[in-house]
Amino acid sequence: MAQALLNGLVSGFLIALPAIALSLTYGILNFANFSIGAMITAGAYLAYFANATLGAPILVAAPLAAIGLGLIAVGVEHGVYRRIRNADHITLLVASMGVAFVLENAIRFAYGADVRALDVAVARPLAWHGLRLNHEQLVIALAALSAMAIVAVVLTRTRLGRAMRAIADDADLAEVRGIARARTVDWTWALSGALAALAGVLIALDGIVEPLIGTNYLVSVFAAAVIGGIGNPFGAVAGALIIGLVEEVSALAVSTTYRQGVSFIVLILVLLLRPQGLFGVARIRR
Amino acid sequence: MSEAPAALELVDVAAGYGAADILASVTLRAAAGRITTIAGPNGAGKSTLIKTLAGLLRPRRGRILVGGRDVTALSPAERARAGLGYVPQERNVFRNLTIGENLRIGHEFIHRRASRREFALARARVLDLFPDLAPRLNGLAGALSGGQRQMLAMGCALISGPSVLLLDEPSAGLSPRYVATMLDAVAQVNRSGVSVLMIEQNLVEAMRVSHDAILLVGGEIRGRWNAAAFLADPEVRTLFLGGTQRVAAPAQPERQRDGASAA
Amino acid sequence: MMGYLVAILTFVSLAVLLGLALNIQWGQAGMINFGLAGFYGIGAYTAAILAKHGVDGFTATAAAIAVTAAFSAGVSLATLRLREDYLAITTLAFSEAVRLVLMNEVWLTGGTDGIRDIPRPLVGVIGGEHYEVAFLVACLALIAIVYGLLERIVSAPFGRALRAVRDDDVVAATLGKDVLALRVKAFAVGGAVIGLAGALHAFYFTYIDPGEFAGFVTVYAFMSVIVGGKGSNRGLMAGAVTVMILLEGTRFLKDVVPVLSAQQVASLRLMLIGVGLIAMLIYRPQGLSSEYRLSARQPAGAEPGS
Ligand SMILES: Nc1ncnc2c1ncn2[C@@H]1O[C@H](COP(=O)(O)OP(=O)(O)OP(=O)(O)O)[C@@H](O)[C@H]1O
Ligand SMILES: [Mg+2]
DSSP, X not given: OHHHHHHHHHHXXXXXXXXXXXXXXXXXXXXXXXXXXXXHHHXXXXXXXXXXXXXXXHHHHHHHHHHHHHXXXXXXXXXXXXXXXXXXXXXXHHHHHHHHHXXXXXXXXXXXXXXXXXXXXXXXXXXXXXXXXXXXXXXXXXXXXXXXXXXXXXXXHSHHHHHHHXXXXXXXXHHHTTOOHHHHHHHHHHHHHHHHHHHHHHHHHHSOBOTTTTHHHHHHHHHHHHHTOTTOHHHHHHHHHHHHHHHHHHTTTSOGGGHHHHHHHHHHHHHHHOTTTTTSOOOBOO | OOOSOXXXXXEEEEEOSSSSOSEEEEEEEEETTSEEEEEOOTTSSXXXXXXXXXXXXXXXXXXXXXXXXXXXXXXXXHHHHTTEEEEOSSSOSOTTSBHHHHHHHHHHTTSTTOXXXXXXXXXXXXXXXXGXXXXXXXXXXXXXXHHHHHHXXXXXXXXXXXXXXXXXXXXXXXXXXXXXXXXXHHHHHHHTTOEEEXXXXXXXXXXXXXXXXXXXXXXXXXXXXXXXXXXXXXXXXXXXXXXSHHHHSOOOSOOOOSOXXXX | OHHHHHHHHHXXXXXXXXXXXXXXXXXXXXXXXXXXXXXXXXXXXHHHHHHHTTOOHHHHHHHHHHHHHHHHHHHHHHTTTBOHHHHHHHHHHHHHHHHHHHHHOHHHHOGGGOBOOOOOTTHHHHOSTTHHHHHHHHHHHHHHHHHHHHHHHHHSHHHHHHHHHHHOHHHHHTOOHHXXXXXXXXXHHHHHHHXXXXXXXXXXXXXXXXXXXXXXXXXXXXXXXXXXXXXXXXXXXXXXXXXXXXXXXXXXXXXXXXXXXXXXXXXXXXXHHHHHHHHHHHHOTTOSSOOOOSGGGSOSSOOTTO
């Protein structure tokens, strides 16, 4: 049980990164980015490209992937979302699904469906009072925590973060206050892309690189974001920890293949009982 | 028309939301260094007019000038950086941010290179004007009362030191004593050289501090008055004290040119 | 050649049915179904499993329709009062959950191996030789029936109410019980049509596995609806045909660029579909056909940046 809690915590850290990414773009652009799963996958493949193809060590490959996906996300914003900003947000949802489809198939085009692995040394797990912590888990926890700390500092202590929160709160008023919306949106996508890429790399560290790794986390990520009150990045972290713990603890009873199924049920329960999330305010159809 | 330089000028502006125009063809000037008040019944298009000035609504036609400069093509953010301050009627503060953050946001995107000290000074000036805000800087703006929020909104617009200030019902929701305080604050800001265009419903109080008054009915300018004469005008009296039928009656479009003198 | 044509037309028929379903859910009611593939899978597996257990084809099809409609109603109930995003999230998550069940409940679904040798209805009567043609005729007849029913729904008070809820913020904001029920019904009707398409899929291919009910099915359906002009059933037919032509037409890519592997060509074609979908949303959001739509109701110029 304690081991399950520990695993759940680590897995929650992992889910938190894309959940934050999703919440950031939701808050500022007011639509759910359905390409988040494909973005995770793309991040893993970018790291794979830098690591296995170019031969960069993983400590270099991971930031490269984050920067690369950040740039791709900004490119997609300019090429797609910005051009349909005046349409309703349903159109944006559908567009993000289209983006996911293009990304996924671009990856398959480049790398096929073969299962690959990053070139990283395998270390022995750490043991402590009967609890085991894999080396990868430790890396995941540390990397995710640092990323979350950076996001928290950016959001609360920097001009960019205030601009992002101001736009999320009231986009018109933000413009009236002199905030350049387009530029802030670009930075939001860059940050969102970097977080998704980091998540992809960490998932790949723990296992393998294949075209579905992002999709396999999609339900958990959305469930985490909804629990946290979608659009609220801090809530998303809490939601991710809850989802991570529930998934791991439920694995004691249900087959681990049903992780996402468990998240789905949690998602439905939250929507029925507390759609505004545990910490947020409901966005009722207006 | 070689009058005093206009702080704000609209030339034949048409604007609206859906298919129909709310403002048909509005031409007006607000003189520099003065307080101009726009009055009119609910739904007359006053907020629409001021939103068009702030840049939140693109005009369908016409030109908008601030201090003689054509800003029609500028975004709201660019207009703000050009010295246009704006306090909306509703949703005028970031509710999920603290009061301190609201003030800071009011300053930092317009004076991008300002030092800490400059910001601290600007904030101190605002807090002098609205001392109620001082003890609550770390509280969420959404937790303020309507009147306090109004003060914060005003403070956020003032903190960047705009040259022209657009106020959409600054005294709305304030208790009578605070209405006077708020309008006194507007007058004080104006004396420091800021031109003010405001919408007001508390006409008696508003005329106490205003120089000029403009009447907007059904998206059209019905005339302009010297503030002192405004409330005495029979048309204005029927409009604000009488029935609604008379509102629809045609009026002479240009009742009076700019008042020659102001108090 | 004839066989190829019949096969293509049958694929198109299935695509048209899915598009019609999405058109009532999304086009008419404004409810997003990102889990269409999952519902399609439920329809196909219900029909296949029952048929394998000796249930006759018509009953199995009816059951597929009913089960899929019921699941659709259930899923839409969960997010009824919430903004559209939540339904999109829920349906997508539902479809992932369905995929997991299809892959892992081997006793029921055969797991990743899928279900083979699904008995076709009336195969004894028609005979194997002309079965494909007869099946196509049946599909076309079913499309005609579904089309007729949906058109009636669209022009009935039910359809008008649906569009009113979709377009009018004030109505939507004050959703009463009746209006909520309306939306559940619309989603269930769409689900029923998806279930029908799923059953036809199972009987046509006689072999199904979980891989056939993945996201690309959903993307095709959205593409068909967008190309045809959201909300227009007639446009949709053209849309589904266009998408299928795009898919089939791009097969020649392999001959043009021989260095690409079959897998790469397949990915490239899917990428093209995705790019096409995005391009449509950007440049022709009303669809390629310019049919009369109730677009005058939507305010033309909103505030910039809103
Ligand atoms: N965002 C909007 N979308 C569509 N129509 C609007 C919008 N805002 C205002 N209107 C319409 O424009 C007209 C003028 O509204 P406006 O807010 O400018 O009036 P107002 O003079 O400020 O009234 P009040 O004194 O009540 O504040 C009204 O008929 C209103 O219904
Ligand atoms: Mg108003």
